[in-house]
Amino acid sequence: MISAIRATKFAALIVAAVAMLSSSATSSFAQTGAVRLHIVKAGFIIGLGGGSGVLHFNGHNYRLNVGGIGIGTIGVAGADLVGTAYHLRHAGDIVGTYGAASASGAFVGGAKVVRLQNEKGVVLELHGAQAGFEVTLGLGGMTIAFQ
Secondary structure, three states: OOHHHHHHHHHHHHHHHHEEEHHHHHHHHEEEEEEEEEHHHHHEOOOOOEEEEEEEOOOOEEEEEEEEEEEEEEEEEOOOEEEEEEEEEOOOOOOEEEEEEEEEEOOOOOHHHHHHHOOOEEEEEEEEEEEHHHEEEEEEEEEEEOO
């Protein structure tokens, strides 16, 4: 009788341990990828932008289309941005609409740093050079899709 109780407790302990290990394995599955984007933006009050890029994830390159809009934009500028995409479970997670509140400016050339997040929780941290004239005060964002 005592060995049956011990066996039941031991089995319950094994089941609990397996459940804890399987849940922690799925939460740490997210990975990072390298991102390179070329974006051109123009506008007066409302700015429109677009471009292309590449996501390098798990040994594969995925071509990207970038579209965007910004409120409070004045000027014309282009930017070549590189950085990291965080919290990717698979390459398709990068697709979506990204938004961030920002206040930035660049004249002729200057550094650009941006941190954006989409509805799937993917965070893009991008930096790079910007050429042209642009002043943005307000909400900006972009949409990324596969080509």
